[in-house]
Amino acid sequence: MASKWKKRLLMLAIPLVFLLSGADALPLTGPDIALHPPAIGQGEVAILSIEKEGRARPEVTWRGKGITVLLDSSNGMWTAFLGADLTTVPGGYTLQVRCGDEVLTRQILVLSKDHGVRRFTVPKEMEALDTPTLERVQEESKRMRQIFSVSHDQPLWQGSWVRPVPGGIVSPFGCRTIINDLERSPHSGVDLKAAEGTPIKAANRGRVVLAADHFFGGLSVVIDHGGGVHSMYFHLREVSIKAGQIVEKGQLIGLCGSSGRATGPHLHFGIRLHGNRVNPLSLIELSAGLGQ
Secondary structure, three states: OOOHHHHHHHHHHHHHHHHHHOOOOOOOOOOEEEEEOOOEEOOOEEEEEEEOOOOOOOEEEEOOEEEOOEEEOOOOEEEEEEEOOOOOOOEEEEEEEEEOOEEEEEEEEEEOOOOOEEEEOOOHHHHOOOHHHHHHHHHHHHHHHHHHOOOOOOOOOOOOOOOOOOOOEEEOOOOEEEEOOEEEOOOOOEEEEOOOOOEEEOOOOEEEEEEEEEOOOEEEEEEEEEOOEEEEEEEEEEEOOOOOOEEOOOOEEEEEEOOOOOOOOEEEEEEEEOOEEEOHHHHHHHHHHHOO
């Protein structure tokens, strides 16, 4: 319990018990669990920490999905990321933590979150896609769904996550998108400021599962980090890796550009967590205590 990170998480354990179990709940026995933050906004991430005796891996299920749990060697605690998609209906969702014969069941709250609105006006000819382009877009969308539906069983990522470029936010995550007064899909990533040719780094270790030119995303890279986590990088000018390659955290994967449907050079950076569209900067911030 000497580490700063562990002390911080243990301080959060008590409010978590009351939030998830109600004021009449008895103190937890056996494994201790903590969630930071104690509730999850739509499109946000929380880190679950489990303190237990022995080195047997706990089994975690949330919203009907098995959640990958890792042992943090810096403090001996088991950790997992929980994410709520942008469109997750607010309310309580069951968390189950199984440690041997003991099963803890709690309700985690998903809260409504307003991510704001962005509006664009584009020439009318850019609104509608011709038949060949529409077929291309549909095929590329299908391919992306297939990619996000499969992830390496074992986590390939290690420790904290890093920003792929140092620039500030051009367009925030999750905002509603309105083009020529028509509402489109919400912004499922964050646009980061980056000049033409800025080096782009892998946010963590993983296997490249896509390096291709897409209509909307332009030159695009997707990395499977294992354990249900994928990162994506769009609008590149140049790609320096290839599909199937293992990349290390911080490794150069390409150069920033404005390929695809982009109004100027920037990086669209996104994260899928167990298929959920979540704020990638939330994941980076929360992982800061996990070491290197």
